[in-house]
Amino acid sequence: MKRRQQLARIIGLIGAATVIITGFLPPVRQMVNLPKTIMVPSGQHISLPWSTWLSLGSPKAYPVFVEPGRVDIWGANPGHFVLQPKLFGWIPWRPVPVDVTKPLYEVPGGQSIGVVVNTRGLVVRGYAPIVVNGHLVDPAEEAGIDKGDVIVEANHHLVTSNQALEQAVQRSGKRHQAVALGVQGARHFHWRYVRPVWSQTQHAWHIGVVVQGGASGVGTLTFYDPHTLKYAALGHSITDGLTRIPISVRSGQLTGARIVGIIAGSIHGPGQKIGVLANGHNVQGNVVSNGLFGITGILSHKPLWGPKKALPVALPDQVHPGPAQIITVLHGQSPQLFSIRILKTYLQWHAHTKGLLFEVDDPALLRQTGGIIQGMSGSPIIQDGHLVGAVTHVLMSRPSLGYGCYAYWMVKQKSFS
Incomplete structure (x- = not known):
């Protein structure tokens, strides 16, 4: 019996090791990382990392060319089609919808903005224990909040305010009676039943909670469509500050912000712009x-101050190391x-806020800010006459270094919002 158990354990370990090792193989990673959808501007093409274990059946039926380790997808006329990959040539794999859009042109922003949003529900910021018979009790925490x-809900009614x-x-x-609270957690929506106590x-x-029904801050407008005036800003989501999960927005307003001071960044701490909300004369939405x-x-x-000309949006595989600018x-x-210098680009075809690494090399910017500071998030990145990305993060240990996301992802998010 012991031998059988030992053999079963050994086989299990070998199986687990095989799965782990296989998961690191490039063909497996490329299969798993296939994008859910692809957006290609008409007249352009995208090179997509492709698993050698996947085929496309009859690629001649689509504007697609299969090469070793990649697939080139060409955008002919605006329309829609679906890639049908097959594992080892016969096992159906996850289909990938492709939308061929009109050429992508956006007007770069760079304007400082103030944002005030109302959330869908109330964010739990902390606990507020209640004194009952000389003892502290916290019914919300005890109920698992x-x-x-x-x-989001209280007794099956939407919660829109405190x-x-x-x-x-x-x-x-x-x-x-216990109050039934519909709660959106880090992963799932669930119900919590909290019995109120008398203070x-x-x-x-x-029930012992401190909640917040909105969020505000200062950031940067990234770009806007000159015809529809649809915009994208910030480069990263507004989060609740605790779980770092994007908050669900019910409504909100955008207005211009005036920068009245700068705290330079250093290895000892992040810098920041000091801004005050201005009227909507320059930016409003x-x-x-x-x-x-x-x-x-x-x-x-349209904003009164800032760039006026729409630029073509670069696809991720068109961005390269070299000189660039931020606004x-x-x-x-x-x-x-x-001026900045893009040091490294990451070929990615699934959404990620870190697509490129850059360094600030502009003497005037370094002298005033020390590099990237809070409030610059969303600042557009320009290279070779193309809108290529937006500032998203700063390296805390080296404020002259920062990360940016690809503008392509922001345009795609804006298109489907």
Whole structure:
């Protein structure tokens, strides 16, 4: 019996090791990382890393050319088709829809913006224990509500404000019943049942949470469509600050921001722009969505200060190491152009906020900011006359180094929002 158990363990370990090792093989990684959808501007082509284990059956039926380790997808006329990969030539693999769009042109931004959004529900910021008979109790924490959770419903009614949650708690408390809270957690939506307790000091029922119904901040407009005025900004999502999960936006407003000061970054801490909300004279609009690459919405009018000419949007495989520029505001509301050098690009065909690594080499920018600082997120990156990306992150240990996402991903998010 022991020999059989030992043999079973050995076989299990070998199997597990085989799965792990196989998972690191390039053909397997490329199969797993196939994009869910592909967007190709008409008249251009995209080179997609491709697993040698996958075939496309009859590639001549599509504007697709299979090469060792890659597939070239050409955009002819605007339309839609589907790639049908097959593993080892006969096992159907996940299909990949391809949308051939009109040529992508966007006007770069660079304007500083103030953002105020209302969330779909209330974000749990912390706990507020209640004193009962000389002891601290926290019914929400005991019921399994975590910091960063979003309370979406209370007693099967949508929660749109602190007052709505408070009313539900008071009603349930008076009935000596638990309040049913619909909670969006880090991974799943679930129900939590919290029994309110009576606070003798405040003469009200409480469940012991501190919630927030909105978010605000200062960032940078990345680009906008000159015809529809649909925009994209920030380069990364607005999160709850605890779980780093994008918050679900119910509504919001965008307005111009005036930069009144700069705190330079250093190895000791991040720098930041000091901005104050301005009127909508320069920039104004609404906020429709908040995704992985920031916010999208529609501007009320074209910005008065900043670039006016629409530039072609580069595809990820068109961006390369070398000289480039970023557009951002350091004083007032007028964007300026500063030089950077792209050090490394990452060929990726699944959405990621880190697509390229760059270094600030502009003496004026380094002198004033030390490199990349908070508030620059979303600043457009220009290379070879193309809009290639947006600033997303700074390396805390070296503020002159930063990451950017590809503008392609932001355009795709804007198109489907």
